[in-house]
Amino acid sequence: MRRDDVEDMSDMTAENRHLADPAAVPDQRRRKLIRRGWSALALLLVVAAGVVGWYGYRQRHPQPVPVRLETVIAERADIEQVVNATGNVAMQSYVDVGTKVTGQISDVYVGIGETVKEGKLLVAISPVVQAGRAENNRAQMARLKAELAGQNAQLDFAQLQFQRQTQLKAENATREEAFESSRMGMYSAAAKVDAINAQIQQLDATMKEDEAVQKQTKIVAPISGTVVALSARIGQALSANQDVLMRISDLSKMSVQARVAEEDVTQLHKGMTAYFSTPGYPGKRWAGKLRQIMLLPADDSGRQGKKAFYTVLFDVANPSRELMAGMTADVFFVLSRVERAVTIPASLVVKPDNKGMQKLKILHADGKLETRDVRIGIRNADKAQVISGLAEGEQVLLPASPAAASTTRTGDKAG
Structure with a gap:
């Protein structure tokens, strides 16, 4: 109690x-x-x-506070090293259709956006040349040919006379005046034949030119493609060497014109893979091969201390005609590509040495940290390839982790 x-x-x-x-x-x-x-x-x-x-x-006697280490796992992924540029889609091949005929458009048989085959009739023109001119030329040709036949007969007669006088002279049976007269007659007849032949040739050239003009009154498609521009109108007056009446383009293949900065263009070469996307088709990609690098700077770049940009061309297939000229292109030129590579975030790559070696801290399953040299390969804005020194699935300490700021010897215990 x-x-x-x-x-x-x-x-x-x-x-x-x-x-x-x-x-x-x-x-x-x-x-x-x-x-x-x-x-x-x-x-x-x-x-x-x-x-x-x-x-x-x-x-x-303060109690130790557990340190939480932030890590990332090395994963396998496809990685590309690229040069990025902007550009525009353009027509690869096209033909501007015009006329050499002076006249008036009587018919237009196509419209913008219409697909045409090579040889299809596009425009009909009524020429200024009189229709009777061709008939007159044909009649004149017939008259000249008749004159030529008569003159050839006279030439034959003159040649026979000269031959006879030549024989008589050899026998001293003719006078010198008769011999010379027959020779001059033969030469005169031959000259007239040559003159008529020249007239015939001149008239023939004129007639062929008129025939060519008549053929040009029917304008046909020089290639198969799509009418992308049209300025011809019915009733429009035309003169020889008129400006373009329409443009026909083969839209099954397009070209991309990319502007590449001077520090990047030196890494490009003909035949390398390039691809692009356009805002009109989100998530879709077109690919092709680099065709040409223009040697002169684009526009007014590179002048008065400005950075120089160069136009780089590559072609892409467009079988469904989805791409249109002038579309904006976000272009990537592939410098190198590795499939199924061991990769880490690009933020872990600080400054590899000249051999590509980089120190990373590896967290083991037992909580120990190991500082290890790894060899870095290609990299881009997101990822970097690890060639050696790191295996898939290993945990790499992030730079933001508290333990990353201090130097840890191999085998040290974390936390």
Whole structure:
């Protein structure tokens, strides 16, 4: 039994003994309350002393705080090193159709966007040349040929006369004047034949030119393709060497004209793979081979201290005619590509040495950190290839991790 209980029982006994004395009861209760107050105060002081002592001990002996290491796992992925540029889609092959005929357009048989085959009739022209001119030329040709026949007969006669006079002269049976006259007659007849032949040739050339003009009044498609521009209108007056009436392009193949900065163009070469995307078809990609690098800077770049840009061309197939001239192209020229390579985030690659070596911290399954040399291959804005020193699935400490800022020896325990 506790001492307080014994005292309480004693008090109760004393109280019973003094029940007859009412004045003694308040004094006993007062003494009891005072004893309990001192006991509570002592207990409070003991608890406070314990708290202060425990806090002081923790200050002198702090507990280690676990360090959480941030890592990334080396994964296998395809990686490309590229040169990025912007450009536009353009027509690869096209023909501007014009005319050499002076006249008036009588019919237009095609419209913009229409697909035509080679040889299809496009435009008909009524020429200014009179229709009777051809008839007149044919009649004149017939007259000249008739004159030529008569003159040839005279030439034959003159030649026979000259031969006879030559024989008679050999026999001294003719006069010199007769011999010379026959020779001059033969030469004159031959000259007239030559003159008529020249007229015939000149007229023949004129007639062929008229025939060519007549053929040019029917303008046909020089290639198979699509009419992408048309300026010809019915009733339009034309003159020789008129400007372009329409443009026909083969849209099954398109070209991309990319502007490449001078520091990047030196890495490109003919035949390398290039691909692009365009805002008109999100998520779709077209690929081709680099065809040509222009040797002169594009536009006014490279002048007065400006950076030079060069136009680089490559062709892409467009069988469904989705691509249109003028579309914006986000172009990538593939410098190198590795499939299924061990990769890490590009942010881990700080500054490899001239052999491509880079120090990385590897976290093992038992929590130990190892500083290891790895060889870095190609890299881009997102990923870097690891050639050696790191296996798929290993955890690499991120630069932002607290342990990455301190130098850790091989085999040190993390945390």
